[in-house]
Amino acid sequence: MLQEAPTSKASRARFITFEGGEGVGKSTQVKRLLQNLQRHDIEAVRTREPGGTPKAEAIRSFILQGRSESWGPGAEAVLFAAARLDHVNQLIAPNLRNGTWVLSDRFHDSTRAYQGLTGGVDDKLIAGLESLALDGHAPDLTIILDMDPEAAFKRVAERAIEDGLALTGDRFEKEELEWHKKLRDGFLSIARDNPDRCVVISAAQSEDTLEAAIWEAVTQRFPELLRGSQA
Numbered sequence: 001m002l003q004e005a006p007t008s009k010a011s012r013a014r015f016i017t018f019e020g021g022e023g024v025g026k027s028t029q030v031k032r033l034l035q036n037l038q039r040h041d042i043e044a045v046r047t048r049e050p051g052g053t054p055k056a057e058a059i060r061s062f063i064l065q066g067r068s069e070s071w072g073p074g075a076e077a078v079l080f081a082a083a084r085l086d087h088v089n090q091l092i093a094p095n096l097r098n099g100t101w102v103l104s105d106r107f108h109d110s111t112r113a114y115q116g117l118t119g120g121v122d123d124k125l126i127a128g129l130e131s132l133a134l135d136g137h138a139p140d141l142t143i144i145l146d147m148d149p150e151a152a153f154k155r156v157a158e159r160a161i162e163d164g165l166a167l168t169g170d171r172f173e174k175e176e177l178e179w180h181k182k183l184r185d186g187f188l189s190i191a192r193d194n195p196d197r198c199v200v201i202s203a204a205q206s207e208d209t210l211e212a213a214i215w216e217a218v219t220q221r222f223p224e225l226l227r228g229s230q231a
């Protein structure tokens with residue numbers, strides 16, 4: 001009689017990305033999904049964008065310190081793509097080849113949403129950079145955490161208070177809020193255009209409820225996870 005290897009080892013490693021606006025709970029849920037996969041004997045790593053490798057982290061610091069802001073969204077899209085190219089080549093592709101699942105806190109949809117749909121960078125440039133940087137490594141599943149940006153901002157503000165950091169009062173002024181609403185619509189339009197890859201989940205729920213909803217989406221997409229645990 002043929003003995004089947006445990007599903008977790010036999011299945012192809014999957015690449016899952018988390019997307020959405022600031023403060024919707026991506027980092028929290030990436031960590032929780034990693035733990036849930038590990039509880040099911042799945043080897044998995046978590047990473048983030050921009051970043052994930054030393055070179056990509058250097059680009060992250062440069063961008064997040066605001067040093068590229070005056071270059072405009074087109075040049076920033078190129079920088080995000082340069083970081084992504086290294087991230088894919090050095091971390092994502094090798095892990096997937098070795099059978100390790102990869103969970104990324106943001107990926108190419110952030111460039112589409114921030115620099116493209118909200119920043120106004122031409123579609124053709126975004127698509128060209130995407131095909132260069134991804135080199136065939138599109139995510140198997142993208143979880144878009146969706147919530148009202150004002151509520152998400154409150155979470156970020158509370159975190160800043162907990163961490164003893166000052167938050168500039170004008171950061172979320174009216175114009176800024178409109179920008180975040182446009183960003184939210186951008187992520188929702190990406191989901192509509194890519195229904196086979198994207199799942200939108202309301203982030204306006206408790207961390208535990210959200211974790212359960214994400215686990216349900218992941219196991220629906222990859223039912224081998226549950227078959228493995230029942231074996």
Ligand code: Z5A
Pocket residue numbers: 021022023024025026027028029049050080106107108109110111112114115155156158159203205206207208210
């Ligand atoms: N960017 C870009 O423009 N183009 C690109 O191609 C890429 C990125 C890849 C990265 O910033 C910036 O780069 C980002 C987009 C841009 N700029 N912005 N804005 P980042 O990595 O530093 O920041 P972020 O990705 O926006 O993450 P964040 O602010 O840390 O948010 P989060 O990861 O979604 O949330 P969190 O850290 O898990 O949770 C935030 C707080 O809420 C925290 O105190 C939690 O304890 C709390 N929390 C989490 N979940 C819940 C629930 N369910 N209920 C209540 N409270 C919660």
